[in-house]
Every structure is written in structure tokens, then in C-alpha cells.
Amino acid sequence: MHIxxxxxxxxxxxxxxxxxxxxxxxxxxxxxxxLGIAGSLVATYAGxxxxxxxxxxxxxxxxxxVGAAVLLVVWHLVTR
Numbered sequence: 014m015h016i017x018x019x020x021x022x023x024x025x026x027x028x029x030x031x032x033x034x035x036x037x038x039x040x041x042x043x044x045x046x047x048l049g050i051a052g053s054l055v056a057t058y059a060g061x062x063x064x065x066x067x068x069x070x071x072x073x074x075x076x077x078x079v080g081a082a083v084l085l086v087v088w089h090l091v092t093r
Contacts, residue, residue: 015068022077023053030081040088048088049081056080 027049056076060066066073 019053019057019077020050022057022074023050023081025049026053026074026077026081027085029078030085033078034082034085036089040092044088045085048084049077052079052081052084053077055084 024046027046030049030052031045056079057073059080060073060076061068066076
């Protein structure tokens with residue numbers, strides 16, 4: 014059940030990260046969501062593995078948005 018919750022948070026985090034990032038967001042909805050989910054998964058499990066926060070904490074959502082934003086920036090840099 015935890016993985017489903019992380020995917021749902023990743024969906025929301027991807028949309029928030031795309032809204033926060035400035036510039037031309039020419040990629041589609043599906044790619045935004047996939048990168049958001051990947052950023053959420055990486056940020057959630059990396060933060061828990063490093064002991065930065067516990068599972069289900071508010072910092073997990075913030076880290077998910079930051080992780081999704083980082084992946085979106087990397088994607089924009091790679092595709093240019």
C-alpha cells in the first residue's frame with residue numbers, strides 16, 4: 014500500500030513541479046507524471062535510507078516535489 018501512496022504523491026508532485034518551474038514546458042502530461050512519480054520514488058526512498066525523515070512524514074511530500082523538480086530540470090537539460 015505504501016508504494017501506491019508514493020505513486021499518488023508522485024503524480025501530484027510532478028504536476029506541482031511543472032507548475033513551479035519557469036520556462037517553456039513543452040513536454041506532455043504523461044511524461045510530466047512519469048518524471049514526477051520517478052522523482053517521488055527516488056526522493057522518498059533516498060530520504061528514508063539516509064534517515065532524514067520517517068515514512069509518511071510531511072517532509073516526504075516536500076522531498077517528492079523537490080525530487081520531481083530536479084528530474085524535470087535534468088530532463089529539460091538533456092533534451093535541449
